[in-house]
Amino acid sequence: MxxxxxxxxxxxxxxxxxxxxxxxxxxxxxxxxxxxxxxxTAEHEFHLAPREADFSFNGVTGTFDERQMQRGFQVFKEVCSACHSLKLVAFRDLQGIGYSEAEVKAIASQWAIETPAPNPETGELATRKNLPSDRFPAPFANEIAARAANNNAVPPDLSLMAKARHHGPEYIYSLLTGYRNQVGFKNKDGQELLREFPEAKTPAGLHFNPYFPTLNLAMTPPLTSNGQVQYTDGTAPTVDNMARDVAAFLTWTAEPKLQVRHQAGWAAAIFLLIFCGLAWGAYQNVWRGVKH
Known part of the structure; x- marks a missing residue:
């Protein structure tokens, strides 16, 4: 004790x-x-928030525009796929944006990069033509090859990029159209970047983009001129349209069930309203003869 x-x-x-x-x-x-x-810091003072973009899938009633999805896929195929992978998406998933089964088979078999597969006779690693069930093959054999081709930077996979970034579609759209000349760049308060932060000069091999968190990134401007991709539906292939379309396509790859979720949400809301009405009516009926 x-x-x-x-x-x-x-x-x-x-x-x-x-x-x-x-x-x-x-x-x-x-x-x-x-x-x-x-x-x-320069990043705090000169980093820009993503620009607003009016996408068809915005809002609780938003839906995907199949024509825009197909244009965005064309931009990815002809521009982005040279460096970026789409490893969580299979060729057959393209039927979700309006491609027929025959078109998907053609896209898979004609894809520039074939799927790695062992030779069935010798066992040696080889490649074969892609099938609709295959996922999009990576543009580089491994990380070392990716770094060697991209100034020691590994291009990220784009399957979920629209969900991995805050305001993902707007971020992608803004980044693709946001490359600037660093000299003379000013923020909203009129401050000039290199005058306020001379140490923030973009290093050799990097590119200035105020929509990127660190202001500088290894990716060269992928969309450099109007007409870089030739659309087949008559849409003007401006840099702005191409950036907007590929941002929409990457939103679909990240959230292919977006429309289904919207529809399910509306169905649930309507059900709850009807249920509440029935419950209120039942309450009134049960307690109708009881005095308060």
Missing amino acids: LSFLGVRPIAFAAGLAFALMALIGGFSTIGAMVSEPEKP
């Missing part, structure tokens, strides 16, 4: 000392923040 009573004051003193140290540390941190505020 005596030993127990002797431990309690020691534990109390230790707890009090710990609390005092934490309090002193907290006040020291606050004092340092007030006396030495954090210095602004």
